[in-house]
């Protein structure tokens with residue numbers, strides 16, 4: 001191997017990992033939040049949990065090798081996984097996009113493979129933590145993250161700390177009801193935000209419009225039966241496509257109502273919007289959301305003081321948040337008490 005990287009820090013370093021339906025991203029991160037090295041592997045979800053866990057361990061090893069740090073310098077591994085999960089014991093209860101994931105002891109198994117403490121958390125929670133610690137929300141105390149993609153996820157930071165709730169199910173903003181008796185949501189209930197403002201909902205409404213004979217650039221921009229991507233959506237929207245503008249306008253309206261409800265509840269300094277749809281459409285997409293939200297703030301004084309901003313870290317929010325989480329958790333639980341994640345019961 002070559003000479004040591006020009007990195008003045010001697011650690012400890014934290015490993016962050018984001019496990020998605022299609023790819024696994026791992027990164028070695030120093031105390032300042034700088035990524036020293038990354039590794040990316042395909043999830044290969046169809047092969048089931050055992051194969052995926054092996055690949056996650058391999059991604060971690062690759063990242064550590066590339067960063068040219070020693071495992072003894074790695075304080076812990078934070079893993080963002082799709083929920084619902086039990087962060088205390090590192091168990092993924094089930095993961096909708098990952099076949100065979102039922103009560104998988106992800107944390108303990110990774111910890112056995114790698115020999116470092118492993119801290120599993122909800123992926124969107126960690127994305128929000130990343131934005132708070134190292135991205136758009138740096139320096140704020142209370143912040144809410146809203147991530148709009150295939151679904152809509154959220155995260156909550158209060159007093160600078162990630163809050164996952166009594167049953168680890170907090171900040172599920174995608175399932176806040178914004179339209180009583182509205183469309184059926186992925187969760188089976190009606191009228192959740194996700195059922196009217198996710199990319200899945202936007203896709204559905206555009207197809208309904210096309211089926212009703214509305215003119216649109218969408219058929220030209222998508223190959224037949226291909227799912228609508230955020231990139232295609234952005235292209236049609238920038239060209240002023242009337243159907244896309246109308247459907248997105250509806251999604252923006254509901255996102256604005258949601259933001260107002262959240263602000264009326266939490267009164268945070270900042271609401272950060274991320275996820276594939278927001279990344280593709282950019283800050284301009286947030287303008288109508290800001291306008292609607294501010295109309296519905298109950299506290300109208302200094303309404304502009306609540307910042308409604310786009311996320312800054314893009315794809316890296318998850319791994320960076322995971323590394324921040326690992327560092328914080330590892331310092332709360334010294335390695336001697338966490339190796340193999342044999343946490344005393346009730347420990348957080």
Ligand SMILES: [Zn+2]
Nearest residue numbers: 175185187192
């Ligand atoms: Zn729902």
